Amino acid sequence: MRRLTSYLAATLDRYLAGPGDPHAIVPVEGEKAVATVAGFPGTTSTPARGPLSVAGRPATRFDTLVSRRGTYRPGFEQALTRPYTHLR
Secondary structure (H helix, E strand, C coil), rough: CCCCCCCCCEEECCCCCCCCCCCCCCCCCCHHHHHHHHHHHHCCCCCHHHHCCCCCCCCCCCCCCCCCCHHHHHHHHCCCCCCCCCCC
């Protein structure tokens, strides 16, 4: 039997960003971003892995991603149908 570990992002209002910027809550720079990428390199999308210097690092804590449509759609609209190729 596999061990299940979850890594969730949520806010009190059930949205991950404000109306003006659909990705405002996700840290993309600064100390929080560095800590997230260093501790959880598997949570970084495949296109971002090179610029964030984690392309060669394996996803050690996660091997599967479950994403809601609102999170998946922006990449899909840019023809990015599999944004986490380093995961199952």
